[in-house]
Amino acid sequence: MDRSLESLVVRHTHRLPRPSEPAGSSVRGDVVARQFDAALMSVGFKLSAELLEHLSGLSADTVAATAERTLDTVRKMVGDHVRHNVYFVDFPANVPDTLDFWRDCIVKALADESVRPKILAQLSSGVVNLLTLPSYGRYQHSYAEMLAAHDELIAAGGDRVTVLHLGGELADEVGGLYRALAGSTTPLGDEHLADLAILAGICADGPQPEAIPVRENRAVVNRARLEAGAGLLLDTVTDVLRLACALSDGDVTLQEPTRFRALSRPARRALLAGLDSVVADAPGKLADVPVHREAFKRLGERLHPHEYPRWPHAAEVFAVARGERKAPSFDRRVEELLGADDVAGAAELLKGAPGRLFRSLDRLLRTCGAQEERDAVVAAAEAVAPEVSARVLLSVREHLHNRAEETGRRRVFINRLGRAWVTDDLRAPVPAAERERLIAALDAEIRRRLPDPGQLLVDPDVLDVALPLSGRATAAGLGVLPRGSLSPVEGELLRFFVYWKQRRRDTDYDLSALMLDDDYATVCWLSYTNLTEVEGEHSGDITEAPHGASEFINLRLGAVRGTFVVPQVNLYSGEGFEEVEESFFGFMLREGEQKGRPFEPRTVRMKSELRGPGRVALPLAFLRGADGRWRAKWLHLYLRGTPTSNRVEGNQVSVATLLRGIVEREQLTVRYLTELMAGGAVTAWDGEEVPDHPVTYIGLQRPEGLHPDSRIVTLENLRDMIPG
Known part of the structure; x- marks a missing residue:
């Protein structure tokens, strides 16, 4: 467990917990520490001066054991824990023309007596299935043979160096990381939420953060506290529902239905007691039940509230869920007022739920018919702004910034899973005077909450x-930035890579790159159907991955025709991104003369996990500015795609439309x-x-x-x- 916790701390903080030194050690570890530092540099990491000094004073055995554990961790962080082979052994050199390559595959198949009749039959019909050719889509050489075909990487000043710093004792680092994740003011991504669950199980009895404002985090912590016999943190009936979902390993965000498990009697008693306490203290909170009516009904079937008459208020929750008791939801009361054209009354009611008021500002201001109503809406927002979470304030600030009066803009929708779609924005503009007044009020309130930075x-x-207003807008990985961020791209050669390993059935992912001009029209693309272009080369199609597979695209940035480069990973057949054993995407930057293997860890600038619901992944795009310099625009998006056979040729329009909507939207940074x-x-x-x-x-x-x-x-x- 200590080893996994140490790895978790390194991943999250880039700090190495202070290694413990067993008694009786004598041989100093300064030589091993320098060897450790050199090994780290080969994968793009380095020990800080303080950490190197500390390790040098420990025993050689301790340093060697620490080095082994840490190298395993950082290699996985950068994607160097697997073997990245390529179809064309000396890629990017000598990549053939696509049609010449396909013809050679057919010629080789005709020379193979076992498949020749099948290929002749296909040729007679005029169509040959490439997947039936023995030499297509499968590695034709070993990993060692591929390595032998490449020169050593020449070191360059632009190679990535990620510094590892000296941390405190492991227990202190674990506790600090737990409090940081649990107390986060923004929702965590799935990987971080899973890590919080591990840490909460260890730290439930220890020091806690001052507050746990994000409800999903609270559910994960409450599960650990329940299992540890500690008190629960509950102030709404929905908190109890989220905890029940956590106990069943379900979706604590409540976006997907959870299949509740049979719960132990202690767990049932804790949930019912929690519901009873919440409703007894604030009966109005029953109004939250109809929002999740079906989930509460299913939970009631597991909790058997009729067996516990000492908690009558808990029974009221399920009576509301079954429709036996009326508890009009807050949203229904708001809708009734808006239906009666009482916008000022709706704003006044919404002051009791400040977050909902701010999320409704756009609609309220567009609905107003008179200046008095607009003034009432803005005044209500100004009055309750101090009660609204900073995350909501910042989200509304960004929204208002992008709601200028001009029309004809595109509206981009992105759900929490990263699935995106675009439509015309047909809404009326937000009145300019009220928009500016709200922006000024938001700036003032956010400024008030920021700490004095000193120098x-x-x-x-x-x-x-971009500000990380949600962890779900950032994929897990190394060097990954939140959706909408811009970062400079320095180097002559840009190389994308994707790796996947299937779990149960043959799986074919296709790495592609689409080049677009200023008007988002297609210039060209690189993929398995177009292996070479002026811009670069594709490493060749791999169609199955029982032991893992990699594909690469090499681009010469100076030769790119167009303004945008959009790498994408298309699921052609087999297991989805959430089904495979492992899958990740990244990119490297190199100088023109560096040579080296197709995958060189110290040239990796970014590596992110591919774990999304769609069939086409769009991790990021590259934009050439008016000054000729390239920058990365981070997307973290998934398109629905088709059930099979997704190709870059088939999604050019949807990708271009989506990219235009993302590029034209300005983020808070x-x-x-x-x-x-x-x-x-x-x-x-x-x-x-x-x-x-x-x-x-x-x-x-x-x-x-x-x-x-x-x-x-x-x-x-x-x-x-x-x-x-």
């Missing part, structure tokens, strides 16, 4: 990173919050002069040498920028 040091590369903190424009820090006093540092990676009492925000804890 603020900011890495310029972090300024265009780190720049916005830092300017509020600084009271104006932010001066970027060049890293040259390191202050000897505590500072607030915001950047992509933690620099060395900062005062130990400094507040440091990096990609690993970027959510900490969102105030409570």
Whole structure:
């Protein structure tokens, strides 16, 4: 368990918990520590000076054991824990023309007596199925033979270096990470939520965060507290429903139905007692039951409330769910007022639910018929703004920024699973005066909540990173930025990669890259149907992955015709992204003369897990600016696609339409919050002069040498920028 916890801390914080030293050790580990550092550098990581010094003072055995564990962790973080083979052994060199390659595969098949009759029959019909050709889609050489075909990578100054820092004792690091995840002001992604469940099981009896504002996090923590016999954190009936979902390993977000398991008597008693206490303290909270009526009905079948007459208020919950007792929902009361054209009355009612009021502002302002009503809506929002979570304030601020008066914009919808669609925005504009008044009020309230940064040091590369208003807008992985972020791309060669390993049946993923012009029209693409273009080369199609498979696309950025490059992973056949044993996407950047293997871990800039519901994955896009420089635009999106045979040729229009909608939308970024903190424009820090006093540092990676009492925000804890 200690090993898995140490790995979890390294993944989340890029800190290595302080290794424990067994008694009786004598041989110093300075030599092994330097070897450890060199091994890390081969995969793009490095020990900080402080960590290297600390390890050098430990025994050689301790350092060697630490190195083995840590190298396993970071190799998996960057995608180097698997063997990345390619179909064309010396890719990107000598990739053949697509039609020539297919013809050669047919010629080889005709030379094979076992399949020749089948191929001749296909040729007579005029159509040959490539998947029936013995040499197509399957590796024709071993991994060792592929390695022998490539020169060593030449080191370059632009290679990625991720620094690992010295942490505290393992127990302290685990407790700190638990409190950071549990107390997050924004929802966590699925991987982080699963990690929180592990940590909560260990830390349920220890120090807790001051508050657990995100309901999904609270459900996960409550499950651990219930199992540990600790008190539950419940203040709504929905909290109890989420806890029941957690106990059944269901969806604590309540977006998908949960099949409730048979619960133990202690668990049933705890849930019923929780419901009884919530309703006894605030009977009006029964109004939340109709929102999840069916889920409460199914839960009641498992809890048997009639067996526990001492908790009569819990029974009321299920009476409402069954329709035996009336409890008009809050939303219904609002709709009745709006149906009566009483917008001011609806705004006044919504003041009792400040978050819902802010989420309804656009609709309310568009519904108003008179200036008095608009004034009433804005005044209601200004009055309750201090009671609204910062995440909601920031979401509404971003929404209003993109609701300028001009019409004809596209409206992009993205659900929590990353599935996206676009439609024309047919809504009337938000009145300009009220929009500006609300934006000013939001800025003032957000500024009020931000801490005094003292001296603020900011890495310029972090300024265009989108604020992580939800962990579900960021895939798990290394170097991954929230959806909508922009980051610079430096290098001559851009190389995408995808890896997947099937679980039960043959699975074929196809890596493709679509090039679009200024008007989002197709220029060309690279895929298994078009192996070479002026821009670059495709590594060849792999059609099954019982032991894992990789595909690559190599692009010369200077040769790209067009303005946008959109890599995508298409599911052609087999298991979906959530079914396979493992799947991930990433990209590397290289200088022109670096050579090296198709996959070189220290050139990897980003590696993200592919775990989405669609059949076409769009991790990010690359945009060429007016200055000729390239930047990455982070998408983390999934298209529904077709059940099988998804290809880049078939989704050109949908991808272009979606990309236009994303590119034209402006995100709230780190720049916005830092300017509020600084009271104006932010001066970027060049890293040259390191202050000897505590500072607030915001950047992509933690620099060395900062005062130990400094507040440091990096990609690993970027959510900490969102105030409570």
